[in-house]
Amino acid sequence: xxxxxxxxxxxxxxxxxxxxxxxxxxxxxxxxxxxxxxxxxxxxxxxxxxxxxxxxxxxxxxxxxxxxxxxxxxxx
Amino acid sequence: xxxxxxxxxxxxxxxxxxxxxxxxxxxxxxxxxxxxxxxxxxxxxxxxxxxxxxxxxxxxxxxxxxxxxxxxxxxxxxxxxxxxxxxxxxxxxxxxxxxxxxxxxxxxxxxxxxxxxxxxxxxxxxxxxxxxxxxxxxxxxxxxxxxxxxxxxxxxxxxxxxxxxxxxxxxxxxxxxxxxxxxxxxxxxxxxxxxxxxxxxxxxxxxxxxxxxxxxxxxxxxxxxxxxxxxxxxxxxxxxxxxxxxxxxxxxxxxxxxxxxxxxxxxxxxxxxxxxxxxxxxxxxxxxxxxxxxxxxxxxxxxxxxxxxxxxxxxxxxxxxxxxxxxxxxxxxxxxxxxxxxxxxxxxxxxxxxxxxxxxxxxxxxxxxxxxxxxxx
Ligand SMILES: Cc1cc2nc3c(=O)[nH]c(=O)nc-3n(C[C@H](O)[C@H](O)[C@H](O)COP(=O)(O)OP(=O)(O)OC[C@H]3O[C@@H](n4cnc5c(N)ncnc54)[C@H](O)[C@@H]3O)c2cc1C
Numbered sequence: 050x051x052x053x054x055x056x057x058x059x060x061x062x063x064x065x066x067x068x069x070x071x072x073x074x075x076x077x078x079x080x081x082x083x084x085x086x087x088x089x090x091x092x093x094x095x096x097x098x099x100x101x102x103x104x105x106x107x108x109x110x111x112x113x114x115x116x117x118x119x120x121x122x123x124x125x
Numbered sequence: 126x127x128x129x130x131x132x133x134x135x136x137x138x139x140x141x142x143x144x145x146x147x148x149x150x151x152x153x154x155x156x157x158x159x160x161x162x163x164x165x166x167x168x169x170x171x172x173x174x175x176x177x178x179x180x181x182x183x184x185x186x187x188x189x190x191x192x193x194x195x196x197x198x199x200x201x202x203x204x205x206x207x208x209x210x211x212x213x214x215x216x217x218x219x220x221x222x223x224x225x226x227x228x229x230x231x232x233x234x235x236x237x238x239x240x241x242x243x244x245x246x247x248x249x250x251x252x253x254x255x256x257x258x259x260x261x262x263x264x265x266x267x268x269x270x271x272x273x274x275x276x277x278x279x280x281x282x283x284x285x286x287x288x289x290x291x292x293x294x295x296x297x298x299x300x301x302x303x304x305x306x307x308x309x310x311x312x313x314x315x316x317x318x319x320x321x322x323x324x325x326x327x328x329x330x331x332x333x334x335x336x337x338x339x340x341x342x343x344x345x346x347x348x349x350x351x352x353x354x355x356x357x358x359x360x361x362x363x364x365x366x367x368x369x370x371x372x373x374x375x376x377x378x379x380x381x382x383x384x385x386x387x388x389x390x391x392x393x394x395x396x397x398x399x400x401x402x403x404x405x406x407x408x409x410x411x412x413x414x415x416x417x418x419x420x421x422x423x424x425x426x427x428x429x430x431x432x433x434x435x436x437x438x439x440x441x442x443x444x445x446x447x448x449x450x451x452x453x454x455x456x457x458x459x460x461x462x463x464x465x466x467x468x469x470x471x472x473x474x475x476x477x478x479x480x481x482x483x484x485x486x487x488x489x490x491x492x493x494x495x496x497x498x499x500x501x502x
Contacts, residue, residue: 064320
């Protein structure tokens, strides 16, 4: 069964949203979806760039009330 | 009231000493008992490992007896916990003992897991353990020329270490007069050279000035120790003559085995520092899943909040403060200069220009740490 996990990386500067995502991605199984919450403006471009390079699937990216919600599926 | 602290490192020791002072009267009258269970009778000042790796400190300078750091009213047992029975408010130890508690503080820290990256343990040097730091120093001494690759596993404690070790490598080879024969190449997991934006902005021109090459978006996949090549998840590779690695970390095995948290990281409330779903369990330091850096500094500020709140729960039945995400990190920028970064959940770090005075302050802190964990600073 694939799982959906939310990572609350709002208001953090270190280790920061992408580093948090990488940590959780390592713990996830192929097929799992991770939803990353971030208030860091750079996240909206950093995360898709990383996902594309590594080969994970970006499912969605939207800003709701100043919080980025990015959903990524672990593909490998 | 039985307060049980599991783990006698930076966080656990500060919670214990701070509490012992705040509750001295209650302890004297028998109303409160503080017990600490730890896995080692020696306490290591872990930041000193970086100096050991460059021959600037000897390993024996890193340790003090754990008992000598604790207030005399604290009962210490060197007997690691093997089972957490949270619903029964008790833990079981390797020595076969059971300890009951009213309030539990989990402070078991984190461990390095180089074995998660195939070939890393065989092919890489690391300074994240005493044996590793000594071995790395010997490898550095023997090194005459070639490429030194610095690589970084995720997650890792002390997020500033990758930058510090890189500057230290530059200064080390410069002082030996062979910097022109050594290429230093730094690799970092995300899209800039440090996760803290202001650190990245400041370090980039420094790297350029020192001739340090770098590659970002480089997550360790595997190391071919024979061919001396390190591969990234992103599909790139770097050939090396010496590989210096910040290894990936996990929480302690017992935390994973007992299903207290994936990866050994315990789900912890950001501000109250209580384990999610457990009003009587506090979590401090590296083993939390908090989105703050795994540093002694974070552990210290968290420990003060926890001690203050446990003491106020004993005295007035309610907690009085919250953790605001505060971290203060020294950043060694070479052999004789340093700066610092201070931040919390709301305010990003601003960096001051590195200077000699900060370096001497950090050098003094290497000794002051012992006063700090005793709760006197
Ligand atoms: C090379 C290096 C450089 C660093 N530099 C810095 C720096 O410059 N600034 C900074 O702030 N931080 C730095 N750190 C990080 C800092 O040392 C840690 O983040 C800090 O020690 C974490 O404190 P802690 O209490 O969570 O864990 P620790 O201090 O690691 O303590 C964990 C304790 O738990 C005990 N334990 C483990 N398992 C059990 C068990 N089953 N039962 C009972 N007890 C158990 C252990 O014996 C230990 O006493 C550095 C670390 C390293 C390795």
